[in-house]
Amino acid sequence: MDAAVEQDSEFANIEEMMLDMGRRAREASHEIALASTENKNDALQAMAEALDGRAPEILLANQKDIAAAQESGKDNAFLDRLKLDADRIEGMVKSIQSIAALDDPIGDILAEWERPNGLRIQRVRVPLGVIGIIYESRPNVTSDAGALSLKSGNAVILRGGSDSYYSSTAIHGALQEGLRSSSLPEDCIQLVPTTDRDAVGFLLSGLDGTVDVIVPRGGKNLVARVQKEARVPVFAHLDGVCHVYVDKKAKRNMAVDIVVNAKMRRTGICGAAETLLVDREVADTYLGPLVEGLVSAGCEVRGDKATQNADPRVIAASKDDWGHEYLDAIIAVKVVDGVEAAIDHINAFGSHHTDAIVTDDKAAAKEFLEKVDSAIVLHNASTQFADGGEFGMGAEIGIATGRMHARGPVGVEQLTSFKYVVRGSGQTRPV
């Protein structure tokens, strides 16, 4: 790719180029960490305007990517993820503006107390530092992730997929134009200027300590590689094997509505339900309507014996179906002996992402919410609410299933750290 070769020609090799990006990101991170809310929001507004103004150029770049993808025989789903049009660019502009409208988390006093010796201690929110974002074909991640990082006071190194290289480069050019018209350094948002795959490996190494966290945005192969190779913390989820458990004390209509929505509203998102568990005590009367609801919404149902007996359209489930993430109009259904068996199944086969119980029994709900070891647990609501926007957190950069630092939706607050600020009047520590 000519553009790549040209841009990295000042460096002997990819590693040197990446290390230089890391150093520049670290330096920019110190400036952006101290930027005022107004400065950051002005920059975001300028970035949105530049994106809007450069729409024709971005669409032209996107056509180059689309043509290459068609030539290499990519399928329609892939082309749809890659494709930009006026509406999608407008969506990216609005997304930046909505991120500008979020509260600035930096400087928030998270806790504050005074010690008997008069020392006043505050825990104050500060940025994380430098974020590395590795993504695939969706070009809009360039502007979304760039804007979220900037709002949270972080510098970011973006590494887009090779298939969206021209689109991402054009979008990044617009973001840079916006930054130039603000008082913030352009190095706040860098895009790796090469499609060479070695660049990913260097980024995952942490670039000599200059990268604080990596966020992968993409399919399971990407996330698995990042989790395996990264030498810095990763915010991610590998799977979203979400369960809905319908308890004997569930309202039947509510159960059907929640199950069909959890599975079928969108089947390709990580919060989509993949397994339905039904309490044996109501299997006779509930399985029929549940299967009917799913099948008539276009879902393939794979069930255990009891579920197959309830409806002839149910296909026999194999043991590979438990804990399987279909990301498609397919669901696995199993009858279980009450809430404890449901909890055991979920903790054994789930992915610690999002799981729901439907019941009117408060004790069963309490037990489920306490004992299911997932980032998000819901009572009488669809698993499809597993989303930063739906949580009221504004835009999110992904959902994390790790237990460290960020868990659940990763929004601007989750991209921060904190420091302790201690104010005294000359205190020394007694021996």
Added chain:
Amino acid sequence: MDAAVEQDSEFANIEEMMLDMGRRAREASHEIALASTENKNDALQAMAEALDGRAPEILLANQKDIAAAQESGKDNAFLDRLKLDADRIEGMVKSIQSIAALDDPIGDILAEWERPNGLRIQRVRVPLGVIGIIYESRPNVTSDAGALSLKSGNAVILRGGSDSYYSSTAIHGALQEGLRSSSLPEDCIQLVPTTDRDAVGFLLSGLDGTVDVIVPRGGKNLVARVQKEARVPVFAHLDGVCHVYVDKKAKRNMAVDIVVNAKMRRTGICGAAETLLVDREVADTYLGPLVEGLVSAGCEVRGDKATQNADPRVIAASKDDWGHEYLDAIIAVKVVDGVEAAIDHINAFGSHHTDAIVTDDKAAAKEFLEKVDSAIVLHNASTQFADGGEFGMGAEIGIATGRMHARGPVGVEQLTSFKYVVRGSGQTRPV
């Protein structure tokens, strides 16, 4: 070591033994995560009593370690860290009791809000899971770390130093006795039953995903190895290169008191000051009393030209002295051009641990507290306050300088994660 060989004989090799410990820790972690505050406190009380009751046995075991250490020519400082006596065992008992007296962080509602669609969302504190603790010669870490992990609802795998093997094993036996008399599983607190160094490598690998975080307690070599090799998150600090900056608007007496305390109260702790920066505008009048205070407290002073001119007892500093962690009665002193130069020096040479400014100028203090990128920043107080106990957090397991999850003192709250609990009334997500 006979004890080691005997205990791991049921396993083909160390790796299998460690993987089994990981599995058992993970299983125990699910139980301890749900244990009531009362259960945990009862277990801690029983552990404290067993430790007290087994004091003679523990002292005998400690004598074996001491004899071996003397034979292999360890120095007095080492022997002092290793040595137990009745007072030190009493201290360990009291430490467990004070951990029992701490508030239980688990189940705390960290945030709570309602969405326009009626969903009620809570962020609830849960344990991290399984903690691996790797320490060296101090046997008391066995009980302190075991108790802190239990209080915070975590299972723990302890790996003590080979030099304190018999002492740690005896202390661990007492903790197990306490656990047996409670309703909590003994596997909540496991001690690696071998001195084989390979065990550390396996623990650092995360034991097939069963270990969530590693905390090293010990010298720089241990911490460096853990940070380099660990495939799971680490809570640690490699260095504590703490600075005190004396601003032109500092009260002179306060500056001397704070500097002498920050350096000399204890020189071997991570919060001890290693470098003194003095504002050029007051160097003429402040350096004399500062150096006098330090020297008369027994401190060697290594200074730049200006400091050498102020007092003939000042030795010339070399460039290796900036950013050097002495952990001894030695300090490096440099004259700087005001608060901005001080901040630049600290961010370049510090270790992001703890740094202090002495000044009566509010603007200078604000700038310092904002711009110094350290876990703890202090105004008009000694860096020796960098301690979980002094922060009112109760016992701490260490101080972390990373930006992820835990930063600063790591106490029971920092050993936790959280989950989102969402309560609805049948909500489904609109398309």
